[in-house]
Amino acid sequence: MSLDETVSSPAKAGAQTIARDHSGPGSAAGNEVRNDWTREEIAALFDLPFDDLVFQAATIHRANHTPGQVQLSTLLSIKTGGCPEDCGYCNQSAGAKSGLKAEKLLDVRTVLQSAAQAKDRGSSRFCMGAAWRNPKDRDMPAIIEMVQGVRQMGMETCMTLGMLTEKQSQMLAEAGLDYYNHNIDTSPEHYEKVITTRTFGDRLETLENVRNSRINVCSGGIIGMGETREDRVGFVHALATLPRHPESVPVNALVPVKGTVLGDMLADTPLAKIDDIEFVRTIAVARITMPASMVRLSAGRESMSESTQALCFLAGANSIFTGDKLLTTGNAGDDADETLFAKLGLVPMEAEPREIQLEAAE
Numbered sequence: 396m397s398l399d400e401t402v403s404s405p406a407k408a409g410a411q412t413i414a415r416d417h418s419g420p421g422s423a424a425g426n427e428v429r430n431d432w433t434r435e436e437i438a439a440l441f442d443l444p445f446d447d448l449v450f451q452a453a454t455i456h457r458a459n460h461t462p463g464q465v466q467l468s469t470l471l472s473i474k475t476g477g478c479p480e481d482c483g484y485c486n487q488s489a490g491a492k493s494g495l496k497a498e499k500l501l502d503v504r505t506v507l508q509s510a511a512q513a514k515d516r517g518s519s520r521f522c523m524g525a526a527w528r529n530p531k532d533r534d535m536p537a538i539i540e541m542v543q544g545v546r547q548m549g550m551e552t553c554m555t556l557g558m559l560t561e562k563q564s565q566m567l568a569e570a571g572l573d574y575y576n577h578n579i580d581t582s583p584e585h586y587e588k589v590i591t592t593r594t595f596g597d598r599l600e601t602l603e604n605v606r607n608s609r610i611n612v613c614s615g616g617i618i619g620m621g622e623t624r625e626d627r628v629g630f631v632h633a634l635a636t637l638p639r640h641p642e643s644v645p646v647n648a649l650v651p652v653k654g655t656v657l658g659d660m661l662a663d664t665p666l667a668k669i670d671d672i673e674f675v676r677t678i679a680v681a682r683i684t685m686p687a688s689m690v691r692l693s694a695g696r697e698s699m700s701e702s703t704q705a706l707c708f709l710a711g712a713n714s715i716f717t718g719d720k721l722l723t724t725g726n727a728g729d730d731a732d733e734t735l736f737a738k739l740g741l742v743p744m745e746a747e748p749r750e751i752q753l754e755a756a757e
């Protein structure tokens with residue numbers, strides 16, 4: 396077994412380091428991180444009897460993370476709507492007829508006020524999203540001030556601004572950005588059915604720029620876009636075979652918005668709502684294949700039952716977005732989440748030190 400990198404898991408209060416082993420195929424021993432998953436292996440995990448799959452995922456989760464702790468993250472849309480991209484799921488695309496009003500980039504003070512409120516409500520992570528194909532260089536000074544300001548409050552910072560150049564990535568790293576969110580969204584094969592204004596390869600290029608600037612990578616996708624099981628296998632496979640796993644993997648259930656391509660196309664069809672069991676299976680397979688990563692139960696919780704969410708936590712999800720709004724659509728809300736946490740005996744994860752220690756690997 397060759398230990399070629401050591402990563403202090405954001406999930407473990409700096410208390411546990413996870414030994415990453417790239418020595419080849421192996422058992423699901425718990426803390427072994429593999430990047431050589433085959434599609435067949437991932438498909439076989441999806442095919443397991445549900446109980447066996449969730450049991451395996453829960454075991455791996457407990458070997459790598461503190462059970463019962465769930466990180467609370469807050470989202471803020473810092474630049475809403477009018478996006479030139481044509482993502483079929485998104486109401487912020489200029490082409491969507493969802494009635495969403497396009498807005499300018501928020502000023503730094505407004506963003507920092509929101510972050511302070513999020514912290515008061517118990518969030519340890521603040522994620523800022525912009526409806527851009529990519530940030531313009533003239534936007535960078537304000538973006539950098541936002542990162543620095545939120546970091547000074549002691550919260551983990553995350554941004555999602557679209558595609559980044561190497562230079563922009565480097566600037567964000569120097570500002571102290573902890574995570575960059577850039578989703579691959581679905582399988583390489585399904586991608587062009589959902590988005591035509593950029594390619595899957597473009598997405599990977601930005602992820603590489605982010606990785607090279609030593610910002611933690613946050614990348615996941617959306618379940619329930621009319622994709623097949625094979626696409627879900629391909630989606631997890633694409634993430635789990637990256638040279639390093641994303642430290643953070645958001646799994647969204649499609650929020651179908653009227654006026655978006657997918658919202659309209661799927662409305663009133665059996666595909667309009669992803670099967671809950673299939674959603675939990677996807678979380679479980681993400682947990683098993685990427686044991687050290689934070690798996691984030693992201694969009695779609697507003698219409699998800701308590702029991703489905705409970706199964707997601709059991710299967711390894713350890714982060715949620717709180718509040719009654721995601722970026723532009725509704726979310727479960729603090730009252731519902733407090734009730735759920737009390738019923739399940741879950742506690743919010745505390746803010747973590749988050750340096751990636753890559754020395755051994757470099």
Ligand code: SAM
Nearest residue numbers: 484485525526527555556557578647649650694
């Ligand atoms: N424009 C940037 C980008 O696309 O990378 C950042 C913002 S974008 C809204 C962030 C992510 O939100 C998307 O990659 C997508 O996975 C998710 N998302 C957007 N609309 C969604 C919806 N209706 N339901 C579920 N997830 C959604």
Ligand code: DTB
Nearest residue numbers: 524555645693694721722723724
């Ligand atoms: C992610 O994967 N999910 C979050 C976060 N990354 C930025 C965003 C979900 C957005 C849902 C649609 C909306 O509210 O606009």
Ligand code: SF4
Nearest residue numbers: 478480482485488526
């Ligand atoms: Fe733009 Fe991002 Fe929405 Fe796509 S997902 S339309 S890139 S805001």
